[in-house]
Amino acid sequence: MIRSILKGDLDLxxxxxxxxxxxxxxxxxxxxxxxxxxxxxAAGVLLGALIxxxxxAGLDKDCKRMMRWRHMGAYYGGMAVRMGLIALTVxxxxxxFPGIFSPVGxxxxxxxxxxxxxxxxxxxxxxxxxxxxxx
Numbered sequence: 001m002i003r004s005i006l007k008g009d010l011d012l013x014x015x016x017x018x019x020x021x022x023x024x025x026x027x028x029x030x031x032x033x034x035x036x037x038x039x040x041x042a043a044g045v046l047l048g049a050l051i052x053x054x055x056x057a058g059l060d061k062d063c064k065r066m067m068r069w070r071h072m073g074a075y076y077g078g079m080a081v082r083m084g085l086i087a088l089t090v091x092x093x094x095x096x097f098p099g100i101f102s103p104v105g106x107x108x109x110x111x112x113x114x115x116x117x118x119x120x121x122x123x124x125x126x127x128x129x130x131x132x133x134x135x
Contacts, residue, residue, distance in 0.1 A: 015060055018116065022053050025116050026109070033105060044102035047093055048109020051086055056113050058082045 026049035034042040058078060093101050 018120065019053070019056060019060075021120070022049075022056055022113055022116050025119075026050070026053060026112050029108065029112065033108070037105075038102065040100065040102040041105040041108075043100050044105020044107075045109040046105075047089075047101055048106040049112045050109070051089060052110050052112045055082055055086065 026046075029049060030042055030046045033045040059082075061078065090106065093106070094103075
């Protein structure tokens with residue numbers, strides 16, 4: 001399954017692997033923030049990563065809804081609701097718990113899916129280069 005993803009053959013299992021990798025990356029980033037930084041930073045990374053991972057799950061549902069309804073409005077409606085919930089969550093976290101979350105940690109946590117996507121893309125490029133050199 002991993003080899004087919006690296007080859008660029010993206011099927012339905014890709015989303016499951018990508019989501020699992022997001023959760024694993026979240027754990028690694030929170031552990032690194034806890035080990036090398038402050039507890040506020042680790043809490044910010046944890047909150048941001050949770051938001052990012054839930055957003056990825058929502059994107060999956062929106063794409064499936066768009067394919068079922070055959071209209072882009074379904075996607076944009078779901079995205080607008082999620083962006084509003086993210087803004088609400090971040091605002092509440094900073095207003096009600098001002099000393100608990102680090103804004104830098106929150107930004108780092110929100111970038112979990114982006115970092116994971118870049119890692120997967122880089123792995124695909126490296127695999128393609130090595131595969132073409134071998135043939």
